[in-house]
Amino acid sequence: MSDHTYRLTGETGDWEVVMGLEVHAQVVSKAKLFSGSATAFGGAPNTQVSLVDAAMPGMLPVINEEVVSQAVRTGLGMGSKINLYSRFDRKNYFYPDLPQGYQISQFEFPIVGEGELECEREDGSRFNVGIERLHLEQDAGKSIHDLDPNSTYVDLNRSGVALMEIVSKPYIRSPEEASAYVTKLRTLLRYLGTCGGDMEKGQLRADVNVSVCRPGDYEKFRDGGDDFSHLGTRCEIKNVNSLRFIRQASEYEARRQIEILEEGGKIDQETRLFDSVTGVTRSMRSKEEAHDYRYFPDPDLLPLELTEDFVDQIRSELPELPDAKRRRFVEDFGLSEYDAGVLVSDQSRAAYYEAVAAGRDPKLAANWVNNELFGRLNKESLGIGETPISADQLGKLVALISDKTISGKIAKDVFEILWTDGGDPARIVEDRGMKQVTDTGAIETVIDQLIADNPDQAAQVKEKPKTMGWFVGQVMKAMQGKANPQAVNEILRKKFEL
Amino acid sequence: MSVTADDVRRIARLARIAEPTDRIDTLVGELNGILDWIEMLNEVDVEGVEPMTTPVKFELPQRKDVVNDGDVRDKVLANAPKSDEGFFVVPKSVE
Structure with missing residues (x-):
């Protein structure tokens, strides 16, 4: 047994x-x-x-x-x-x-x-x-x-x-x-x-x-x-x-x-x-x-x-079958068995994913296809054939996250815009000023201001470093989510000498 | 090999023909006569001989996957005792 x-x-x-x-x-x-x-x-x-x-x-x-x-x-x-x-x-x-x-x-x-x-x-x-x-x-x-x-x-x-x-x-x-x-x-x-x-x-x-x-x-x-x-x-x-x-x-x-x-x-x-x-x-x-x-x-x-x-x-004309496709996704793309399994459960889903992942970060692509896109399609009871966002659009969005043009959080907003209005991801980001701010000078200015305005909070961070998260949130809020979270963390740690 | 009166009744039921009640004994005799005669084939030694499916050596003819028939509803229904709205109508076949 x-x-x-x-x-x-x-x-x-x-x-x-x-x-x-x-x-x-x-x-x-x-x-x-x-x-x-x-x-x-x-x-x-x-x-x-x-x-x-x-x-x-x-x-x-x-x-x-x-x-x-x-x-x-x-x-x-x-x-x-x-x-x-x-x-x-x-x-x-x-x-x-x-x-x-x-x-x-x-x-x-x-x-x-x-x-x-x-x-x-x-x-x-x-x-x-x-x-x-x-x-x-x-x-x-x-x-x-x-x-x-x-x-x-x-x-x-x-x-x-x-x-x-x-x-x-x-x-x-x-x-x-x-x-x-x-x-x-x-x-x-x-x-x-x-x-x-x-x-x-x-x-x-x-x-x-x-x-x-x-x-x-x-x-x-x-x-x-x-x-x-x-x-x-x-x-x-x-x-x-x-x-x-x-x-x-x-x-x-x-x-x-x-x-x-x-x-x-x-x-x-x-x-x-x-x-x-x-x-x-x-x-x-x-x-x-x-x-x-x-x-x-x-x-x-x-x-x-x-x-x-x-x-x-x-035999020579057989397509790639689900087990072989899953193995390839795991071995070549580094996906988890679970993610690969979800993707290969349907041939057209797998094809969509491969188009998104082509030339891009395959794991990030799998997350966006499995969680964001499939999640949304399920919610709206739509099949993969009825997706309003094409593999090309989603792939471009994934590329914008990979090269740090936008943060993952902003990407979700872009995803919404693509879902309802369509368009080219790069253009949307450009036109709507959604680019991630990686300019450390600009982030530092905001941080200095926040520390000056909130001396009590700042003092607490020195006691309990974990409360630094509050500042991260405030910076993001002040910069409409466009600040690069890594840069924010780095500068804050430097300021607080952590 | 031989058949009994019960076998004859069962075969009649399976073939959906009326049970030949008054001729059962005659039929049992006649059928067993035929079976006895065919028993003769058992005298032939077929050890190692493949069963023959057909006396002619042809390959199974095949057709292309093309729709070239059907759409003859009136012909299909022509002999039906009863039809309605394009369906065959038969006595209720479910309990």
């Missing part, structure tokens, strides 16, 4: 949680997995449906080559094994939003095999999640139950859109880790450009598997080479569509299972739904026989065979 072990205390002792996630990520592509109809979000119902997607008899699926590249790209990004041979199978079940009566998926031979993802908890500690596989499959259509009291309305626009199902190993040990894993996966997918990651639009959704066990059991499971006999029976919570819900649902589910076990009951392996309004999970009824999917190879599709050259080509 590590310090991070998540434990729930029951009536009969402590319990631990074991979780595995199946994440469905919508592939970024213009057309669907096996047809030429559009994948765009928000089209009028059934307008983005071809006769292939509607499963009209005699229509044949033809695979979209870009989707194949995207799956390989994602696999490489996760450091996973790419399978040069993969195959499509039919997963058979009946549902109104599945016109074929089966989903084309990859069962026995997925396109991507095992990999690993390094994730980070809130306290900055890291943990690894093993990836079992990634396979390609079709999305289903959408059923709408609230348009009519007696019937369900079906829109097939999403039917046939390509999904990557990314299956983790059951190495996730707490609701917090589950959320951290999905966060990391989403960042990676967005860097790669293979999934938009917008959970509100359903581009990323998770099936969360939860089981509970006694302390020590998980270690036996791992030591035995993933011997599942040491773990409890799991339940699968379907289609959880936000990070917060993943946490809530898994915590509720763990507590529910503990309660049953402590009362002497047993867990039925089943599929459950999370109700985000009440915060509870409930059993999906009447699916007793739905689990008999009778997979078999899809006779309409030949196996998908890739070449090493094809994979190498994609």
Whole structure:
């Protein structure tokens, strides 16, 4: 057990949680997995449906080559094994939003095999999640139950859109880790450009598997080479569509299972739904026989065979990924792990930062981007794409602080002006007389006057040197914050012979 | 390999066809006859032979990522027993 072990205390002792996630990520592509109809979000119902997607008899699926590249790209990004041979199978079940009566998926031979993802908890500690596989499959259509009291309305626009199902190993040990894993996966997918990651639009959704066990059991499971006999029976919570819900649902589910076990009951392996309004999970009824999917190879599709050259080509075009970028920010720019982590969490934020830092003090640039700019954007609920201050403007401001033209305090005023009125930082400083006064003569004059006007305070500084701060404040006030604080301190120390 | 009367009922349910109550025994006999016949294949020694997915050696044809289909709502809905506002309308599918 590590310090991070998540434990729930029951009536009969402590319990631990074991979780595995199946994440469905919508592939970024213009057309669907096996047809030429559009994948765009928000089209009028059934307008983005071809006769292939509607499963009209005699229509044949033809695979979209870009989707194949995207799956390989994602696999490489996760450091996973790419399978040069993969195959499509039919997963058979009946549902109104599945016109074929089966989903084309990859069962026995997925396109991507095992990999690993390094994730980070809130306290900055890291943990690894093993990836079992990634396979390609079709999305289903959408059923709408609230348009009519007696019937369900079906829109097939999403039917046939390509999904990557990314299956983790059951190495996730707490609701917090589950959320951290999905966060990391989403960042990676967005860097790669293979999934938009917008959970509100359903581009990323998770099936969360939860089981509970006694302390020590998980270690036996791992030591035995993933011997599942040491773990409890799991339940699968379907289609959880936000990070917060993943946490809530898994915590509720763990507590529910503990309660049953402590009362002497047993867990039925089943599929459950999370109700985000009440915060509870409930059993999906009447699916007793739905689990008999009778997979078999899809006779309409030949196996998908890739070449090493094809994979190498994609590998050579991968962008710099978040982990590598963070390492570079720490090593080359001297940033803290935390600052670097915040900056690389989003590709466009990282790009913005690099533009600000180019040719300037990288640490100072990180402070201004992370604290001032991101702080302000968050406060106003704006994305980095909507920032009123460009990287060029902020970079120039940082340069003015570095060369001591303005103090950090004045810089905040300039920042405000840039935010509301825009403009060129150097010009603003010039026009508004905000330049820092480093002329020691001018500062000395002010100090002499202050000492003459406040003899009692001056006497006290000789007794208690710490009270010199009062004079620093007064000088700054008298000079409208424009005095160079270092110069003020130096002259004061000289005057008081400290 | 053989099937029982219960297997036949289950297969019918999975395929969403009516349970052939009065013909179950006949069907069990016929299906087992077919299965017995296919059992013959087990006599072939396939040790070390890769399963054949297809008898023709073609590569999987692929399409470019171009939108060149869809926007045929009327055709898609043409055979639907019921539709409304561009949606298929089906019996309530949620409890």
